[in-house]
Amino acid sequence: MKKGIILKALSGFYYVEDLQTKELIQCRSRGLFRKKKITPLVGDSVHFTVEPDGNGYVMEILNRKNELVRPPIANVDLALVVFSVKEPDFSPKLLDRFLAVIEANQIEPIIVLTKMDLLTSEEQSLIAPIIQYYREIGYQVIETSSKQQFGLDGIKDLIRNQIVVICGQSGVGKSSLLNSMDQTLNIQVNEISKALGRGKHTTRHVELHKLSDGLIADTPGFSSLDLDQLEPNDLSECFVEFYQRSQDCKFRGCLHVNEPRCAVKEAVEVGEILPTRYENYLQFLTEIKSRKPKY
Known part of the structure; x- marks a missing residue:
């Protein structure tokens, strides 16, 4: 039995990295999981076997320290909560919703503000006290611009040896942020749909990418989060x-x-x-x- 981590889930297949050989094995899950209504998740540590034809089977899912439903991912160390300050405009209410759900899952959130280069000096003076408040209550806030390439090194240092989820509403520049840190990721990026005022969904599945000696997930953009798990x-x-x-x-x-x-x-x-x-x-x-x- 081999030990690995699921890096990608797509169309019923699980792509597991063998922790020993670093080889990526295409696996299916045991029927037993379906009977127990257990779904393997990206980020899961698993035991798996490999058949003579090279295909594998996930045999056991090891204990999870946490899991998110949307995006479906497990064992997250850090959440980069990415919000643009403009196009689309910064939404404190949506940020607070993200923070509440992430805190409920006992994951450390880091607030990443994108597109800082688009702000006028007047707009900067309006948002500065809000940014300062989140810092004062204990959150790390990183101000970035993918276009001007600032703020990115701090993020690279944070994700080293971590499983990281990058989340936020559509169109805020999550994929652009990842691509600017490592162009080999080549994640598809679309322009914001100006007619709708929000981004198109460019990310089709959850996948962990290797970046700065860590694993980071670029997840489908969405505009709301359920509070179902909270009383x-x-x-x-x-x-x-x-x-x-x-x-x-x-x-x-x-x-x-x-x-x-x-x-x-x-x-x-x-x-x-x-x-x-x-x-x-x-x-x-x-x-x-x-x-x-x-x-």
Whole structure:
């Protein structure tokens, strides 16, 4: 039995890198997985066998430390949350949604802002306090421009020896970012559809690419993330500055809405928490509460 990692999943085949020989083996999965409703994911560490004809079979999926549903990938160390500051315009609400889902999966998020070269000086002065706020609550924020080639070296250092997922809405420059760091990736990049104001979906499947001694996944662009896995009490733990203050709330399990002596609401009132972050939290909380129960 050999040990490997799934680098690509496509049309029912799993492309597994043999950890010993570094050879890429085309594998199918055992029927047993289908019966148990288990799907091998890109990023999975697996045991596999190779037949005399060179084809392989995934025999066992080793324990996962985490998994994402959308994109379908496992064992992620780091998430590069890529947002453009222009074309399309920066969306704090969508960023907060991404951060909440990533925090819920206990993956470290790094915020990567693209297309910084497109901002006017006035636009830069408007976005600077928002960027500073995310840094103050503990997030690493990397400002980049693929066109002007700045900010990229910092990302290369981060992904060394890591499994990294790169995510964000369509058209923000994820594929351009990867190609500018390593042109051999040759990932297809489309111009933004100006009529729609959003990018076309250029990435067709999830695949781990080797980059800077790490593995990075370029994933299909999408414009929303489900909060299905979160319960109301979980959400505030995914807003890092809320979680830090929640121990000072009067009530354990405080949802930071109508409860008296809430440390989070007090922090919003005195300007320590960004009002838009709190508003986004309330919207997400309403969404989670109105979700139909699963039976």
